[in-house]
Amino acid sequence: MTSTDQQPFLSIRDLKVHFSTEDGIVKAVDGLSFDLAKGQTLGIVGESGSGKSVTNLTILGLHDRDRTAIDGEILLDGQELLNASEKELERLRGNKMSMIFQDALASLSPYHTIGTQIGETYRKHTGVSKAEARKRAIEMLRRVGIPQPDMRVDDYPHQFSGGMRQRAMIAMALVCDPELLIADEPTTALDVTVQAQIMDLLKDLQQEFGTAIIFITHDLGVIADIADDVLVMYGGRCVERGTKREVLTSPQHPYTLGLLNSMPDLHGPVDVELSPIPGSPPSLLNPPSGCRFHPRCAFADKVAGNLCSTERPMLEIVAGRGSACHLTADQKRELFAHYAELQRH
Amino acid sequence: MLRFLVRRVIGALVILLIISAVTFWLFYAIPRDPAQMSCGKNCTPDMLAQVRHNLGIDHPVPVQYWYWVKGIFVGRSYGDFGNCNAPCLGYSFANREPVLGTIMDRLPTTLSLAFGSAIVFLILGVGAGMIAAVKQGKWQDKLASSASLLGSSLQIYFVGYIAMYFLVAKLDILDNPSYTPITEDPGAWASGLLLPWLVLAIIFTANYTRMSRSQLVEQLSEDYVRTARAKGLSSRNVFFRFAWRGAMGPIVTVFGIDLGTLIGGAIITEYTFSLQGVGRLAVDAVDKSDLPMVLGVTLLSAGAIVLFNIVVDAVYALIDPRIRLA
Numbered sequence: 010m011t012s013t014d015q016q017p018f019l020s021i022r023d024l025k026v027h028f029s030t031e032d033g034i035v036k037a038v039d040g041l042s043f044d045l046a047k048g049q050t051l052g053i054v055g056e057s058g059s060g061k062s063v064t065n066l067t068i069l070g071l072h073d074r075d076r077t078a079i080d081g082e083i084l085l086d087g088q089e090l091l092n093a094s095e096k097e098l099e100r101l102r103g104n105k106m107s108m109i110f111q112d113a114l115a116s117l118s119p120y121h122t123i124g125t126q127i128g129e130t131y132r133k134h135t136g137v138s139k140a141e142a143r144k145r146a147i148e149m150l151r152r153v154g155i156p157q158p159d160m161r162v163d164d165y166p167h168q169f170s171g172g173m174r175q176r177a178m179i180a181m182a183l184v185c186d187p188e189l190l191i192a193d194e195p196t197t198a199l200d201v202t203v204q205a206q207i208m209d210l211l212k213d214l215q216q217e218f219g220t221a222i223i224f225i226t227h228d229l230g231v232i233a234d235i236a237d238d239v240l241v242m243y244g245g246r247c248v249e250r251g252t253k254r255e256v257l258t259s260p261q262h263p264y265t266l267g268l269l270n271s272m273p274d275l276h277g278p279v280d281v282e283l284s285p286i287p288g289s290p291p292s293l294l295n296p297p298s299g300c301r302f303h304p305r306c307a308f309a310d311k312v313a314g315n316l317c318s319t320e321r322p323m324l325e326i327v328a329g330r331g332s333a334c335h336l337t338a339d340q341k342r343e344l345f346a347h348y349a350e351l352q353r354h
Numbered sequence: 355m356l357r358f359l360v361r362r363v364i365g366a367l368v369i370l371l372i373i374s375a376v377t378f379w380l381f382y383a384i385p386r387d388p389a390q391m392s393c394g395k396n397c398t399p400d401m402l403a404q405v406r407h408n409l410g411i412d413h414p415v416p417v418q419y420w421y422w423v424k425g426i427f428v429g430r431s432y433g434d435f436g437n438c439n440a441p442c443l444g445y446s447f448a449n450r451e452p453v454l455g456t457i458m459d460r461l462p463t464t465l466s467l468a469f470g471s472a473i474v475f476l477i478l479g480v481g482a483g484m485i486a487a488v489k490q491g492k493w494q495d496k497l498a499s500s501a502s503l504l505g506s507s508l509q510i511y512f513v514g515y516i517a518m519y520f521l522v523a524k525l526d527i528l529d530n531p532s533y534t535p536i537t538e539d540p541g542a543w544a545s546g547l548l549l550p551w552l553v554l555a556i557i558f559t560a561n562y563t564r565m566s567r568s569q570l571v572e573q574l575s576e577d578y579v580r581t582a583r584a585k586g587l588s589s590r591n592v593f594f595r596f597a598w599r600g601a602m603g604p605i606v607t608v609f610g611i612d613l614g615t616l617i618g619g620a621i622i623t624e625y626t627f628s629l630q631g632v633g634r635l636a637v638d639a640v641d642k643s644d645l646p647m648v649l650g651v652t653l654l655s656a657g658a659i660v661l662f663n664i665v666v667d668a669v670y671a672l673i674d675p676r677i678r679l680a
Contacts, residue, residue, distance in 0.1 A: 071583055075491075095589070103586035110584075115577040119676055120599045130585040165675045181585065 016087055017044035018221050019068075019189055024081035026060070026067050026245075034078075035293045037063040039245040041081075042324075045238075047188065048219040052236030052253065054227060054268065056290045060245040061225045065191045067091075068223075069108055070098040085189060104134040106189040107182040111197055113174035117166040117181075123150070124162035127181045134185045149180035153210055172203035179207070183214060190215075191223045196231060208235050229272055233257055238329065241265050244291045244301035247324055249332040259345075261332035263306045266345055300335065308336060308344055355671075358679035359664070366660040371423075373656045374649060378419050381645045388643050392447045408435055409447060422649070443653070444646025448639070453650040457632065461654075463533045464631035467554065467623065468616035470547055475555035476609065479562025486563065487570035488593070498563055505560030514553045514626035521549065531627035550627045554620060558612060565608060569601035576600065602673050610666035611659065618655025 026038040038060040045051050053061045066072050068083055070090065083090040085106060090098070107130075110116035118126055127149055128142030137145070143162065150158035153176040166174055175195060182190060192211065196204040212235065215222055224235055232239055232253065239256040241249040241264065249262040260266045267286035288305035291297055303309045303317040312335045324333040336344065389406045390397065397405075406412040410421055410432070421430065422444055429440035438445050443453040486498035521528045528549045534542040573579060574597045582592045619633020632651060639647035671677045 069584055071580060099586045099588060101586070102584055108584045110577060110581060112577060116581045118578040118582065118596055118599075120596070120674060126585075129587065133586055167676050181581075 016084075018047045018086055019045040019223075020082070020084040021064075021068075022082040022084075024064065024067065024083065025079065026063050026072065027078045028073075028076055029078070030076075030294070033294050036245050036296060037293055038067070039296075041242070041245070041247055043240055043247065043250065045189075045221050045223065047221050048215065049237045050215065050222040050224055050235055052232040052239045053223060053225045053242060054229060054232055054239060055242035056227060058290050058293065059242040060293075061242055062193055064242075065108065065193060065223060065225060068189075068191065069102055069106060070095070100134070103130045103182075103187075104185045105187055106191070107185070107187040109175075109178055109182045109190065109192040109195045111194040113171070113178040113198075114166060117174060117178060119166060122163050122165055123169065123177045127162075127177070127184050130181055131184045145184060146180070149184050150177065152214075153177070153180045153183075154206070155180075172199055172206070175199060175203070175207055176210070179210065179214075183218075183220075186218050187220060189221045189223070191225070193225045194227070195224075197226070197228070204231070205234075211235065229257065229268060241268070244296055245293055246301060246333065248302065248334070250324070250326055251330040255330055261330075261341060262302075262334050263308050263336070264302045265332075267305075267307075300333070308340075311340055311344065312336060355668070355679060358668070358671075362664045362667070366657075366664065369660055370653055370656055374422075374653055375419060377649050377652050378415065378422070378645075381643075381648060382415050384643070388447045388645060391643060408432055409445070422646075443650045446639075446644050446647045448642040448644040448647065453646045456635065456647065457650050457654060460630055460632045460635050462535060463629055464617060464619055464624075464633065466533065466536065466543065466547055467550055467620055467629065467631060468613060470544075470551040471554040471558070471620075472609070472613055472616065474551050475558035475562055478555060479559040480566045480605065482559070482563040483566025484570060484593075484598075486567040487574065490571060495567075498567065502560035502563040505556050505563075508556060510553055510557060510622045511626050513556055514550075514623070517549060517553055518627075531629060533629055550623055550629065553626075554616075554623045561608070562605065566601060566605055569604055570597055573597040573600040599673065603670055606669050606673065607666050610662040610669075614659035614662035615655075617658035619651070 021044075022042050024038055024041045025036070028035040028037060041060070041064060043051065053064070055061050063072070067077075067079060068085075068090065070093065072079070079091055081091070085101070090101075093101075117123070121129075124143055124146040127146035128139070131137065131145045132139070132142045147158045147162050150162060155161050155173055155176055161169070161173075166177070169177060175198075179195070190211075195211075196207050199207065208231070211222065211224075214220065222235075224231070226232060236253045239249075239251060239253050240247055241256065241262065243264050249256060249260065249265045251261070256265060257269065260269055264286070267284075271283055271285045273283060286305055291301050291304070297304050297318070299316070299318045299320050300306070300309075300322050306317065309317040316335050320335070322333040322335045325331050334341070389402055389409060389411060392409065393402050393405045403412070410418060410430075413421070424430070425438065425440070425442035425444065427440055430438045430442045430445070432438060432445045435445055435450065438452040441454065443457075445451070446453050446456060449456055482498045482501070486495040489495050518531070522530050529545045531549050532546040534546050536543040574593075576597075579592060579596050579600075582596045583589070587595075617632075619631055619636055621633035621637055623629070624631040624634045625637075632654060635647065636651040636655075638644075639651060667679070671679045
């Protein structure tokens with residue numbers, strides 16, 4: 010827990026999201042807590058199925074209510090979201106909190122013009138006229154760097170290029186100046202140049218409006234660029250939390266270490282082989298006992314007894330920094346030293 | 355749009371020409387002599403030749419076909435049988451009157467039957483499908499799918515007679531099926547056709563329920579529908595303006611084909627309820643080897659299907675801006 014007395018802008022406490030499926034209960038998120046202050050960017054990293062996207066859909070209340078069991082607490086600016094009525098959530102979505110999705114082509118309606126899609130969000134939350142909303146849509150398109158916005162506003166998504174679609178998506182998410190912006194892998198499908206432009210855009214907008222951003226990605230390079238704090242998720246739980254610098258330079262969890270080791274180092278020797286994490290992501294239907302990472306962990310045998318497979322390591326966060334691992338601090342220093350050495354190159 | 359329509363209409367005319375030629379040729383492949391039938395029992399060879407001449411079937415088949423096509427544009431004379439003004443689709447051997455007139459007499463019945471039941475099955479089918487999609491997995495959904503399974507297993511001649519027996523004869527809730535022109539008495543028109551509409555609709559409703567349910571379920575799980583919700587739009591708005599918009603395309607396509615088929619005549623329905631429509635005309639014409647009538651009805655059916663295909667394509671382009679007409 011952060012030691013500040015001030016109420017954080019977004020506060021999630023012990024969030025559990027369980028889906029019932031035909032095969033049993035899927036524990037997509039299993040006890041997740043974090044805080045986020047205004048003007049800050051939290052990067053959430055993890056493999057597919059680690060619960061990143063589910064967490065964020067739950068914040069917006071976009072989960073299937075009939076099939077999902079949710080427990081915990083989500084406070085946005087002091088307001089509890091999990092018990093909020095659908096009407097109340099509709100008022101908040103797209104307004105106070107909004108979301109940028111990964112695949113802009115699939116996420117934008119093919120049946121409506123870009124201008125309509127941006128404008129209707131604005132109209133819904135401000136009640137302005139159609140003409141007014143259109144003007145706002147053009148203004149937003151200009152702001153996200155679409156050339157000739159007054160012409161392109163009447164285009165359909167399929168008439169836009171991939172990068173422009175993602176920009177339009179961002180324009181739509183930002184049209185009501187949201188205080189919380191959730192970006193779910195917004196740059197994954199884009200080439201690096203466009204990716205860099207989009208991230209610059211988000212940073213500029215954040216500076217302008219003091220938006221709190223949750224940035225979901227599995228790309229640590231993106232995290233290094235945009236995040237203030239980083240949260241690493243594995244199997245529906247947070248395994249490590251810290252500032253970007255702390256997590257990227259001195260990881261405290263073998264999983265984070267594994268992620269870092271599987272990234273190419275542009276400054277290091279060229280012939281160093283990448284070392285992927287062995288095994289595959291855990292089944293959330295029937296997750297491993299104890300530490301969910303233990304079947305894939307290179308250091309599980311370093312812990313006395315079989316603690317790793319029997320007991321869940323608790324996440325203790327001191328001053329925003331912490332990890333959930335049974336290894337002692339000394340062990341980590343010793344075992345992770347190889348990575349630290351690589352970093353010195 | 356205009357270019358598209360012109361191109362498609364020209365294409366449609368070519369298709370109709372081909373269909374008429376094939377029908378012509380097929381008819382003469384059947385070893386039956388319409389002149390013999392027209393001439394009657396006490397027919398001398400001279401009389402037969404005369405009849406042949408008057409019917410225009412004393413020429414080789416390609417020449418006859420040429421006369422038939424020509425007749426459409428300039429009309430035709432049938433000697434003793436009289437004249438047939440352009441557009442002349444031929445002269446019926448059996449009815450002893452021009453084909454077009456007979457079809458025009460029957461068409462209002464068929465159109466009333468087709469459009470009336472189309473409205474009923476579209477509203478019922480799509481409505482039930484929508485409810486089932488929204489209430490996925492709940493009792494409403496299960497009811498809709500069982501009902502549509504039952505509906506699609508029923509046959510018109512079975513449901514039709516049962517319904518007539520109970521609703522008309524026993525309980526006297528509905529009028530005996532009959533056709534009154536809508537221009538004469540709209541009330542009698544509707545009440546006379548209500549039972550055929552409902553019975554014909556039962557068969558189709560099931561299909562539309564299943565189709566709109568599955569289309570909607572698919573659309574509701576699309577990313578763009580989730581985005582619409584993430585923008586804070588109301589679920590009603592999301593359902594109708596987003597999900598339904600996406601689900602409409604395939605439904606419109608099938609609806610166009612169904613409507614085209616129905617205008618070609620709902621044969622079983624017309625027989626079941628003793629209605630004098632185009633479908634019945636077609637069966638009678640085949641029965642009597644009445645080539646001009648068979649040709650006429652075939653062209654009407656084919657024309658309706660071709661026409662509705664063009665309409666469907668145009669409507670599709672209106673629904674989905676990604677589709678360009680060319």
